[in-house]
Amino acid sequence: MSCTFRSTTKQEQFHLLQKVRWNDPGALYSLMDMEKLSRFPFLIDQEGDIYVTQPLDREEKDAYVFYAVAKDEHGKPLATPLKIQVKVKDINDNPPTCPSIMTVLEVQENEQIGSSIGTLLAHDMDEENTINSVLGYKIVDQTPKVPGDGLFLVHTYLGTFQLAMQSLRKQDAPQYNLTVEVSDKDFKTLCLVQIHIIDINDQIPIFEKADYGNLTLPEDTAVGSVILTIQATDADEPLTGSSKILYRITQGDSEGRLEIETDPETNTGYVKIKKPLDFETVAFHNIVFQAENPEPLVLGVQYNASSSATFRLIVTDVNEAPQFSQQVYQVKVSEDMAKGTKVANVTAKDPEGLNISYSLRGDKRSWLKIDPITGEIFSVAPLDREAESLYRIQVVATEVGGSSLSSTAQFHLTLTDVNDNPPRLVKEYTGLFFCYPPKAPGSLIFEATDDDQESLRGRHFTFSLGSESLQKDWEVSKINGTHASLSTKHTGFEERVYNISIRINDGGRPPLEGTVSLPVTFCKCVEDRCFQAAGRMPGIPTVGMAVGILLTTFLVIGIVLAVVFFQIKKTQGQHNVESTQTAEAKPLRT
Known part of the structure; x- marks a missing residue:
């Protein structure tokens, strides 16, 4: 048995739902909940009438299945339980709900009128695809109202926003707050929508001045030195790719001797020495700067003369030391190379064109000599790999005249082995x-x-x-x-x-x-x-020497004893004489 019943309220409790009857009187009726629900909102009286005892909520449960049972007075079933299915019919008892506290949408400031910006998707818990869940959208407030009110439209049933009147500019307002009324046939809800205006790169950088004048520097100016500060500005949104400025040199520095670093906070450009300046190569640089954004410009906007500037760098001459063609010369020869053989040839040039004199430094074994004019290196002594397999010295190039400046290069002579050592x-x-x-x-x-x-x-x-x-x-x-x-x-x-x-x-x-x-x-x-019997060690006496030493020792002991004995005898004699003299001096007693 199936029946349909709409959602109810508290006032509609104990509403008659259905009647069941057994043919004979005296049947006892009961309901059996096969779903084991925590809340079973039905009961049956002894007349077989089934009632709704609690409010029904379709959004909580939209259907129930249970059984009506008839028994005799002894509890014996009178028939097979009757299956009852109840479908809860929806009523419009739920207001629309917003998808979030604030729905955030974005639109570029050059967006065309009529372009879709985004969609607000509200929700209604009533049954889908019924009149109870059909929602309508309407903008009821816009803040701020610049450059005017009604800048946006929303589709009545889709919730899709469109740009209504004109393209937006972030300079006018970075964002707009909309209050949107969402309604079904009985309820209304207000939802908040925030539309952010995204800046586009429609403004080019402009230099503060087009010409930074002349700058004179000596060619030995230190690498890393800041030689000039340049500045351009951009009217796009600060601290974005549209307003960030990158400087580059487009003319006058083909060898890459300069570089420009940009302060990310102020867009100030610092021109620095990247490689040493060289008067002999280029004495005058006519530099052209270009200021650009990392973000591409929008269609129709292009860089022009306002985004470029110039300055002139004049390099003055400084007397410089000779420069070797390489800083380390590596040569490999056999250790049995004959004296006077040419080993290598080093070359250096003086930037000012002065003559150069070559010499060696650190030739501790005096194996080599260098021609002071040509830079040719010769062996002048036998080489020995076993004494030194890698011979390291320095080659010195000194300018002749001028300030006699000099520079050095490393010379490494590797000796290969020959079989010249016997086992x-x-x-x-x-x-x-x-x-x-x-x-x-x-x-x-x-x-x-x-x-x-x-x-x-x-x-x-x-x-x-x-x-x-x-x-x-x-x-x-x-x-x-x-x-x-x-x-x-x-x-x-x-x-x-x-x-x-x-x-x-x-x-x-x-x-x-x-x-x-x-x-x-x-x-x-x-x-x-x-x-092996130990041999005589230095300092150990022979047997004869030992006997002599022993006899000498006994002799010394004998002499010492004789002297002592003589001294004792002498002392006793003096004592006896003194005793006799004393006895003679005493008077006799009677």
Whole structure:
């Protein structure tokens, strides 16, 4: 069973909605809410009449589904529950609502009449597409009313705003506040709309003066110096891309020696030295400035002569030091280059055209010389990569005459290696030994190296004994490119030191060979360590010296004892004499 019921108010509670009847009397009726609603606004009496007990709100719930149940006096169902569907019919009980406290729209100040600006989308909670939710729009107030009232139109049913009378200017008013009445057939609501006027770049920068006169500067004026201040103004909105000014030089500075920085707050331009001025290159600059905006100009507006200005820069001559063609000269030669060979040629020019004299500074090894007129550099001594692989000196260019100014450049001479160092032992081997008497042949390991570059020799040494006479007792075996072993061939060696000469060949181009000596000691061992009686060290007395020292010590002790004994005897004798004299002087008693 379905029925339709309109939304109700409190005064309409307990309104009869529907009647249900069981054929036989005595049936007990009840309603069953299958949706388990927190608020169930219906009841049924024992006559089978269904009533609405609470106000219905379509915007809260637009339909209900429940069941009517009939039971006998014992609670037994008399029939299948009857399904009841209730649809809530809308009434106009909701006023229009604004989309926000303030709807903000924007329009450019050159917008054409009739152009769409934006839309106000109000809302009504009543049922859509019915007379209750149809909204109408009307502007009821405009603030400010300059240059006049009625500058805007709004579509009655769409809420779309249009420019009505004329293009706007931000100078007249930066924004407009509109009060819009939104209504349905019963309610009215006021919504606020704010329209911002967007500035456009329809004003060009204008220089305060067209000619900034003459300026004379010496060519050694410091880079970064501010030499001139320029100023242009723009009538567009401040601090925007339409009013910001960028200055550029359009004529008179093809080498880019000047630059202009703009103060973002004041649009003041500061002309600065970007690269050193050069009297010899350009002595007079006729500079033309152009002032522009980063924002493009609107169609129909163009820059003109008011956006440009001129000034003349006069550069005066200053005596300058010679200038090298490069600041660092790098040359690579072989270390076996013959004396007197030309190594390189350096060049410098004097800006004033004076002659130049060349010299070297820092040639601590006296390997090089330079021709003072031509700048040619020659070797004058044997070069040695192992002593210094990268030789750094300075070349000095001094003007002849004038103020004798000078400048320097770096000269780096890289020496490439040749095989000119014979092999040698990597260290001094002083602790090589075999225990005496040897019980079996043994071997010792040693390592070789040389001072040439590893990439040149590749570390592939060959080893052999220094003389044929050693071959009956010793043997040398190569382990790898740098290590070899020295082995004994028998056990019949004496307890002493053997100096074994060994030849080491580097296999280079040309190959070089070195002869080294390995001292090998045969000695008695204690716990596998060589034991040797300590020799006499400086300052330690021999046995004879020790006996002499001991006898001398005893003699000195004897003399001291004799003197002491004699002194004691002498003291006792004096004491006895004094006692006798005293006894004789005393009178006898009777």
